[in-house]
Amino acid sequence: MRAMVYRGPYKIRVEEKDIPSIEHPNDAIVRVTLGAICGSDLHLYHGMMPDTRVGMTFGHEFIGVVHEVGSSVRNLKVGDRVMVPFNIFCGSCWFCARGLYSNCHNVNPNATAVGGIYGYSHTCGGYDGGQSQFVRVPFADVGPALIPEWMDDEDAVLLTDAVPTGYFGAQLGEIVEGDVVVVFGAGPVGLVAARSAWLMGAGRVIVIDHLEYRLEKARSFAHAETYNFTEYDDIVVEMKKTTDHLGADVAIDAVGAEADGNFLQHVTSAKFKLQGGSPVALNWAIDSVRKGATVSVVGAYGPLFSAVKFGDAMNKGLTLRMNQCPVKRQWPRLFEHVRNGYLKPSELVTHRFPLEHIAEGYHVFSAKLDGCIKPIVVPSAA
Template sequence: MLAMNYRGPFRVRLDRNKAEPEIQHPQDAIVRVTRSCICGSDLHLYHGLVPDTRVGMTFGHEFTGVVEAVGAGVQKLKVGDRVLVPFNIACGTCPFCSQQLYGNCHESNSEATAVGGIFGYSHTAGGYDGGQAEYVRVPYADVGPEIIPDWMDLDDAVLLTDVLPTGYQAAEMAGIKKGDTVVVFGAGPIGIMAAKCAWLFGAGRVIVIDKLDYRLEFVQNYAQCEVYNFLSIDDPVLFLKKLTGIGPDVCIDAVGAEAAGDLFHTLTGRKTLLQAGSPTALEWAINGVKKGGIISIVGVYGPTGNMIPIGNVVNKGLTIRGNQASVKRLLPRLIEHIKNGIINPKEIITHRLPLEEVSEGYHIFSAKRDNCIKTVLIPPRAVA
């Protein structure tokens, strides 16, 4: 089959002869992929920032497809079902899944102390191949996959596997109260969705900070928010204090390991890997938010430590929340929002490429070429 193949940092290619996945467990399903996305988190792998990303792996944790085969123990799916597959690989029964913390499933990644299994996201997240391929094996098929409603566009469905739920949970974890001022760091797909969803929780003011004007223009139009380019600001923390009076009520870090804006953090976190990525956005959030404020983190960092001002967290009395989105928990609500026209996820898709052009897709997305916001890959057998 055709599949994306990781060959090392900044090197991916199309493998035309990867073996098709097989049923390995009675609860497995084999899914023929109809849509797959390149995610900002995939760029952390592509850039070599995530440990134990092995040559030969297929990335892709955002995908939809059609069920081609099911294991003997699968009861909720049948061959021919159109499904969207959450990026969390969750067993449904462990202590964390029982709390609907599907991103922390123990059984799908039992050797890890933090994250559960994730499709196509290094051996740190379980070593599962992902959906940037024609076919993918889906474990725990009675738990994760959601049957796509007949009325739903596949482009909307694929954004329900990660982007929309993660942006929504970012706003949810922020504990936004009516009238709150919310600052979102990062105008990538997750930041765009976090800004959009902040209004659903009652925000009175939403501000987005980024360094790319085309992304800021996009989020301003899509999420009806204020936008500022930090490259034109001497001190983002002081700027936020002046802009909001005492600091925003909430800050959302939707950037993670590849934040720009601080030379020291860039050198230690992105160039020499002395930190688990560059925590510039997180530092701005900690120092910029008001006393007693809340910080929500959905940006991805590596598993090792970061040089962050933890003392200010204590001295300011801050609440910090972060997690991988529990996609399955959020799907019923978000499907209704799409059905009712409250959110239109597919509007953030700017590039649709055949799977055969996956290498070019990574180059476009990584280099921010052609005003790229979100890239969708379409396999040759994508007819649903």
């Protein structure tokens, strides 16, 4: 098969790899029909995630058609059209039993926190991802779901990570009717978090970023007020001014250690902007909310050594809530929102790249060229 292969920071190419085989009776092999490049893939691309090994295939957002199933698989059959959550989980451990699929205890021997993730370095289990023609799907009876007949493929592929994560970010904020919600980051996750805040009763939604094309999308897709932080001396002061000097009720960090900047900047927080790859956005969130507020964190953070204002959060009595999104837990409600027209995930898609041109896709997305918000990857037929 043809697959994207990592060869070092900023070096990816498409190569021939063996089609994955059934390794366990509960595996399935899925022929990928659509994949995507996620903002967190850029951490890998830039060499910012530890133990990202040469030869690995990235991609944790994909849908496809079941090509082969193991002898124990009961819920899928060859030919089924399926969507696969980015979490790999067993469905039966203490955490899975409580819906914490992203914290599964049985799928990642390399960590005690996060479970398994497709195509996301050996710190997340070392599973190859879906930026390829075929992918092995472990625990096939518990992870994938049949794509409803009424659902478009591009809506389905965004429901494997970006949309559920944004929705989860709003959910973690515990928004109540009338709340002022500020979202840091206008990438796909932040845009969905802002849109979802309205669904949960927000009275006012504000999105902060530094790229005008993303802020325009926040206005059109999420119907949010927008602020370009580069236009203000101190965006925290501006947030206080616009909220009667109290601060927002909820802040959502949809930035995380965003994939830009070098390692020194990640460690020292020397680049004081959202794209700095440091916890600047998280500190802005802590500073921008009122006392007793909630800060939700769904931006992707890897190993991080620079200072978070934890003392400020403690003294303000903030509630901090965070996790990797347990995708499948969000699907029932999100399916209804999509079917009823409250959300149209494919409105976020701006670019479609053939798998053979995925290096260009990473470059365009990484360099934020051509108004790129969400790139889709289209494998050729096997």
